[in-house]
Amino acid sequence: MQQRMLNSRPFLCVFIICVLVSVTLEYGCSSSELPEFNSDTSFGFLMDQCDIGARNPGTRGHKLVQRYLVSKLKEFGANISVQPFDAVLTTGDTLNLVNIIGNFNTGSKKRILLGAHYDTRPFADHDPDPSNRNTPIIGANDGASGVAVLLEIARQLGKSNSPIGIDIVFFDGEDSGREGVPEDYILGSSYFASHMKGYRPYAVIILDMIGEKDVEIKKEGYSRVVSADLLEEIYSIARRLNLSEFMDEEGVSLIDDHLPFVKRGIPSVDLIDFDYPYWHTLGDTPDKCSKESLSAVGTVVLEFIWQQ
Numbered sequence: 001m002q003q004r005m006l007n008s009r010p011f012l013c014v015f016i017i018c019v020l021v022s023v024t025l026e027y028g029c030s031s032s033e034l035p036e037f038n039s040d041t042s043f044g045f046l047m048d049q050c051d052i053g054a055r056n057p058g059t060r061g062h063k064l065v066q067r068y069l070v071s072k073l074k075e076f077g078a079n080i081s082v083q084p085f086d087a088v089l090t091t092g093d094t095l096n097l098v099n100i101i102g103n104f105n106t107g108s109k110k111r112i113l114l115g116a117h118y119d120t121r122p123f124a125d126h127d128p129d130p131s132n133r134n135t136p137i138i139g140a141n142d143g144a145s146g147v148a149v150l151l152e153i154a155r156q157l158g159k160s161n162s163p164i165g166i167d168i169v170f171f172d173g174e175d176s177g178r179e180g181v182p183e184d185y186i187l188g189s190s191y192f193a194s195h196m197k198g199y200r201p202y203a204v205i206i207l208d209m210i211g212e213k214d215v216e217i218k219k220e221g222y223s224r225v226v227s228a229d230l231l232e233e234i235y236s237i238a239r240r241l242n243l244s245e246f247m248d249e250e251g252v253s254l255i256d257d258h259l260p261f262v263k264r265g266i267p268s269v270d271l272i273d274f275d276y277p278y279w280h281t282l283g284d285t286p287d288k289c290s291k292e293s294l295s296a297v298g299t300v301v302l303e304f305i306w307q308q
């Protein structure tokens with residue numbers, strides 16, 4: 001009896017330590033291991049945004065999605081800030097815009113910026129039906145998909161110790177310009193990039209239109225020419241993981257949220273599949289998107305973070 005009591009003590013200690021470690025990992029504390037991207041959760045974030053409806057500036061949906069993003073970042077433990085500003089379009093209209101920022105691992109000086117626009121297009125100017133061309137779009141792929149991947153990454157960062165600092169920025173006012181008027185696009189990222197003060201991430205990764213079923217992400221033009229090393233680092237991860245969604249082909253050059261950072265000499269990459277039949281139409285709805293596409297992109301970005 002005595003002997004048994006003595007022997008059971010080490011066992012009890014080990015047991016208690018194991019319970020403490022597992023409770024800590026589950027609730028509160030953080031692991032340094034590479035987290036696994038959950039495509040179901042990410043797709044849920046895409047659905048949440050689409051359920052709000054159109055999210056173009058000046059609408060109720062725009063306000064609701066702002067509240068949604070702040071509450072999610074808070075839930076995931078980010079250090080949150082918002083950056084409100086007014087933008088005057090070439091039409092003379094003023095848009096009240098807000099960039100929403102969530103920082104993780106704030107103690108690290110080495111930082112990267114992950115960005116996506118959360119606003120949706122106020123008019124479906126490419127809809128096959130001309131009577132729809134002034135109607136706002138839902139933007140399942142063009143708007144919700146990039147945000148959905150970043151929210152899932154934020155959720156994972158909240159449970160992990162990332163090796164570097166991560167700044168997730170949800171940009172506003174990307175998609176309110178009329179075609180042929182480039183100065184009315186990318187308003188949020190332009191404002192952010194011109195107000196960075198001492199902040200300078202060493203890499204910027206923008207996600208846009210990456211949720212389409214069977215997504216094919218070719219190498220966007222500015223990313224390829226100006227940020228070749230960063231782009232190659234990202235594509236080499238996709239090759240290693242056999243993710244054929246990343247295609248080793250030249251894509252078009254686009255005015256997107258990476259451009260203001262490219263102009264400031266910061267290596268910046270735009271991950272985008274611009275070949276989307278429902279682009280700027282009322283057909284840009286969740287049924288055109290897939291969990292697999294979100295997963296491919298989210299997995300590569302998490303791997304990228306963990307190999308820094």
Ligand SMILES: [Zn+2]
Nearest residue numbers: 121142175280
């Ligand atoms: Zn768009």
